[in-house]
Amino acid sequence: xxxxxxxxxxxxxxxxxxxxxxxxxxxxxxxxxxxxxxxxxxxxxxxxxxxxxxxxxxxxxxxxxxxxxxxxxxxxxxxxxxxxxxxxxxxxxxxxxxxxxxxxxxxxxxxxxxxxxxxxxxxxxxxxxxxxxxxxxxxxxxxxxxxxxxxxxxxxxxxxxxxxxxxxxxxxxxxxxxxxxxxxxxxxxxxxxxxxxxxxxxxxxxxxxxxxxxxxxxxxxxxxxxxxxxxxxxxxxxxxxxxxxxxxxxxxxxxxxxxxxxxxxxxxxxxxxxxxxxxx
DNA sequence: ATACGCCCCTGGTGGC
DNA sequence: TGCCACCAGGGGCGTA
Numbered sequence: 046x047x048x049x050x051x052x053x054x055x056x057x058x059x060x061x062x063x064x065x066x067x068x069x070x071x072x073x074x075x076x077x078x079x080x081x082x083x084x085x086x087x088x089x090x091x092x093x094x095x096x097x098x099x100x101x102x103x104x105x106x107x108x109x110x111x112x113x114x115x116x117x118x119x120x121x122x123x124x125x126x127x128x129x130x131x132x133x134x135x136x137x138x139x140x141x142x143x144x145x146x147x148x149x150x151x152x153x154x155x156x157x158x159x160x161x162x163x164x165x166x167x168x169x170x171x172x173x174x175x176x177x178x179x180x181x182x183x184x185x186x187x188x189x190x191x192x193x194x195x196x197x198x199x200x201x202x203x204x205x206x207x208x209x210x211x212x213x214x215x216x217x218x219x220x221x222x223x224x225x226x227x228x229x230x231x232x233x234x235x236x237x238x239x240x241x242x243x244x245x246x247x248x249x250x251x252x253x254x255x256x257x258x259x260x261x262x263x264x265x266x267x268x269x270x271x272x273x274x275x276x277x278x279x280x281x282x283x284x285x286x287x288x289x290x291x292x293x294x295x296x297x298x299x300x301x302x303x304x305x306x307x308x309x310x311x312x313x314x315x316x317x318x319x320x321x322x323x324x325x
Numbered sequence: 326a327t328a329c330g331c332c333c334c335t336g337g338t339g340g341c
Numbered sequence: 342t343g344c345c346a347c348c349a350g351g352g353g354c355g356t357a
Contacts, residue, residue, distance in 0.1 A: 047350060047351090048350060048351090051350075079333075079351090079352085079353090103350095103351075103352095118351085118352095119350090119351090120333095120334095120350090120351055120352085121334090121335095121349070121350060121351055121352095122334085122335075122336085122349085122350085122351095123351095139335080156334095157334075157335045157336065158333080158334045158335050158336085158349090158351095159333080159334055159335080160333070160334070160351060160352075161351090176352095201327090202327090202328090203327080203328070207328085207329095210351090210352095212351095212352085219350055219351070220349090220350060220351085221350060222350090266350080313328080313329065313330085314329085314330075314331085315349095316348090316349090
């Protein structure tokens with residue numbers, strides 16, 4: 046799915062077409078996503094002025110004049126398709142929500158697997174929403190420090206890979222960027238989380254931040270169904286050092302004697318990629 | 326509290 | 342060409 050960089054890219058695409066505009070038309074085509082789209086959403090959106098956007102973890106929040114916020118989560122396969130006024134291409138399959146702005150831009154939420162979600166809540170209570178309430182720190186905020194991460198990992202016997210996927214520890218990382226950040230920090234995904242606090246956390250925090258910032262600058266990673274809202278592909282997938290590179294030589298040790306090849310292991314049912322020689 | 330397996334759902338890919 | 346197993350960016354739930 047869209048992880049933090051992809052969600053950030055999608056949020057910016059929505060902002061460019063909807064912030065300061067009005068939703069002229071809203072249509073729900075299919076309500077049974079991860080949980081049902083609230084029955085009142087269509088009516089609440091129609092005619093609403095959009096005042097702003099915010100991202101929290103992998104969630105997008107769209108604020109409406111009048112005090113409500115729409116929560117959008119893309120799940121594994123969700124994407125947003127934005128098309129300009131006058132384009133009359135056939136709507137894509139699995140387009141569950143369509144918005145048309147007062148300027149005629151068409152915004153479709155497409156999600157084949159329907160693991161995504163839409164909800165409606167008062168803007169003042171955004172952070173109290175059950176899906177947002179337990180989230181850990183934003184990795185790109187100043188509050189995400191080695192000390193904060195160390196405190197969250199202290200005493201955890203679980204592998205660092207699983208700990209970083211836990212949205213209560215840090216919010217917004219997913220399977221791709223955890224592998225990439227651990228490579229950058231030269232830490233094995235198999236290492237127990239309680240051994241990270243200290244110097245390793247000092248490497249890991251900037252590694253997570255640099256990985257995410259570079260991915261955002263590249264428009265995210267494109268694979269399977271992810272494209273930016275304007276239809277362009279993100280291109281960070283070309284910068285992956287380990288994800289999806291099983292059997293290739295690690296770029297930190299190509300050709301070196303005893304050079305390890307990138308290895309794939311399953312942890313908690315998800316693939317982790319790492320270089321067994323340089324990641325310890 | 327914590328950790329793991331399983332489930333939600335559709336589609337793409339590669340092997341036979 | 343067809344069929345089938347397996348895999349996929351998330352996350353919540355029940356069970357130990």
